Amino acid sequence: MEVLSECFTNINRRKKIDNSEPSETFQRCLSVVDLTYIGLGSMIGTGLFVVGGEVAKSIAGPAVVISFLFGACAALLSAFCYAEFSSQVARTGSAYIYTYVSIGEIWAFAIGWNMVLEYISMISSVARAISATVDSVMDFKIKNATIEYILNGNRWESPIFEEYPDLLAGTFVVIVVLLVSLGTKLSSAVTMICINVLFIILFMIAVISFVYGDIANLTSEGGYFPYGIGGVLEGAAVCFVTYSGFEVICISSEECTTPKKSIPIALGAALGIVSLTYIIVSGSLTYLVPYGDIVPEAAFSTAFMEHGLAWMAYIVTVAIILAGFSTLITALYFLARLIYALSIDGLFFKTFSAVNATTQVPVKATITFGAICTLLSIFLKYDVLVTFLSIGTLCAYTIMSGAVIVLRYRPKSESISHYGHIDASSDGMTLYTHTNNSVHLDTDEEESIDGVRVPDKTGTLRTQFAGLSVFSGYKPGVVVPFALLGFVFFSVIGMLILNNVSDLLSSVGLTLVVIILFILSLGSFAIIPLHKHSVDTGHIQVGLVAVRYLFLSLRGIGYRVTFCVCQTGLCRLCISE
Known part of the structure; x- marks a missing residue:
């Protein structure tokens, strides 16, 4: 089990970027x-x-x-x-x-x-x-x-x-x-x-x-x-x-x-x-x-x-x-x-x-x-x-x-927007110091804003939803990826059934399955905004990301269109019947 755990950890490790030292490999x-x-x-x-x-x-x-x-x-x-x-x-x-x-x-x-x-x-x-x-x-x-x-x-x-x-x-x-x-x-x-x-x-x-x-x-x-x-x-x-x-x-x-x-x-x-x-x-x-x-x-x-x-x-x-x-x-x-x-x-x-x-x-x-x-x-x-x-x-x-x-929805201490100068502490813990003087992160638990230390609650349940015990007790930022995965999985299965069953309404069982799948999909999606997201004024942050993700999933699977992206002007787009 230790070997499997180590293997899983290695293939999911994330690259750390030191933004405080710009690369000089290429000519700017x-x-x-x-x-x-x-x-x-x-x-x-x-x-x-x-x-x-x-x-x-x-x-x-x-x-x-x-x-x-x-x-x-x-x-x-x-x-x-x-x-x-x-x-x-x-x-x-x-x-x-x-x-x-x-x-x-x-x-x-x-x-x-x-x-x-x-x-x-x-x-x-x-x-x-x-x-x-x-x-x-x-x-x-x-x-x-x-x-x-x-x-x-x-x-x-x-x-x-x-x-x-x-x-x-x-x-x-x-x-x-x-x-x-x-x-x-x-x-x-x-x-x-x-x-x-x-x-x-x-x-x-x-x-x-x-x-x-x-x-x-x-x-x-x-x-x-x-x-x-x-x-x-x-x-x-x-x-x-x-x-x-x-x-x-x-x-x-x-x-x-x-x-x-x-x-x-x-x-x-x-x-x-x-x-x-x-x-x-x-x-x-x-x-x-x-x-x-x-x-x-x-x-x-x-x-x-x-x-x-x-x-x-x-x-x-x-x-x-x-x-x-x-x-x-x-x-x-x-x-x-x-x-x-x-x-x-x-x-x-x-x-x-x-x-x-x-x-x-x-x-x-x-x-x-x-x-x-x-x-x-x-x-x-x-x-x-x-x-x-x-x-x-x-x-x-x-x-x-x-x-x-x-x-x-990832804690700020793990966010790439806070990878500035990277040092190794005496206990082996990596410290991420933002180059902006107004924010300094040195633990996974707190942040310092204008000299006042406050808990970092990014990725945790919002205060009004703290009573939902089924989602509490997990490490901050863990629930959202699984909710997103559930949303995509249930949406894809539902769309595949809709696209491959010519007369869906003739089968009560399949109709119920599709309805259940889309309820599960929307339920998974609804879990995401229950959590507190990060706000970083030092970098660009844009909205409508979740809507974009929904559109892309439906576009790629829901429409009965097969296309090539050759961008060559000579092939004929294949429009399925």
Whole structure:
């Protein structure tokens, strides 16, 4: 039993961060503007040109604008969680490091490698999308030449491998690897140029769409809500994935000048700009042509051709290439630093934690994983690559939302917001001293505020609920994580039954089971606010976290939608029957 207990303790141990000594491993050269452009480059992928068309065509109709607005609200609540962590943990690692310091090592390990898989798939699939876009403009001459001269006219037949080696896709990844390896400032500058040109093109697309469009297109073929409110909400679940990528901003904590201030500002600015862009672009599409005439795979190109503007199709192609290239840069930038964070914590080979003295970039991680992405983009099929993309995003956002709740009800002596200078006392107890002079913690029981020592009751029952003996007697902060786990577990089981039983009302037993599950779910959730949460005026704290967590759980399971988050503009979203 002692061995099992020690094993359990080790896999759940939390990383301690000394915020009083800022890391100097990377060059601090990124401003708020740089961070905002990095976020824009990651979020505005080439999916901008397909997701809006797909949702308008098959799910929400002209009300796709409202779907994007709801998706933006959900993404904003996710960003709040990242903003709160970033104001307390100024370290490279994003969701991985936030999970490590708040929940434990085993969870951080799972999230970290989920995100590695996600970004490897993203880089490879986006490279394939750019290659296909360029090749289509050239009437597929590159593809045909590769099959004729390299494969002697034969094609590979495999469920996993592409029918020919896509050397152009691999070339794009190699270019990005070299660019990212030369330094953060250079890659940030290139991203900025790509995004600026892209926004000029998007502005042109919006203006021309409103000039040649007709307001009658918004109400034809069933009105503005042809699929009803349900279609708008279902569309919001799909649109939400287009906002993924803002976590790239948080990976830059050790490379920006004022991380605790700059990252939350950049998160808000990037999400605001992206939300407005998606709303305007999707709105201009449904204004240009009736939603029923949209061709999702090439929404804007075909729409402009209907109005005799074939030259605009080439402009749209340039925009797709720019969007894809900026996504490649930011994705590889994120992946290399995530590998660095895993390595420096001992969860991967230490050699990948080496940072080049000249460029101050984890070059080994960048080149090694860039090579892996190159090989995958050359040989694997596109649909195989996009299969893994949604896993990491859903896991990271869900655990981040839950982690904020757990931290909010954790005693202040264990809170990461109070990890300042760390010393070891004579009896082996670790002392955490906040750098703010108004708060000093030296035990697990008390805090000092303006010289008056008062008990720390964070994580304990509120005074008015002290009579609930079933929840008393536990260590402060222990009940809330179990209540949260119960809420998620009962909600997931209930949703799975609802989604897989076609005629629920015909079975009285199943109906009662679902009702009981949702009562247990709401009961578990209601336990959380019975406890006292912490209030830390020294860092950002945001509300609605629990509501965000509820929304995310229902979004991921409740809607009958299967989607990919390739952000490439070439795959068709799979809408289940």
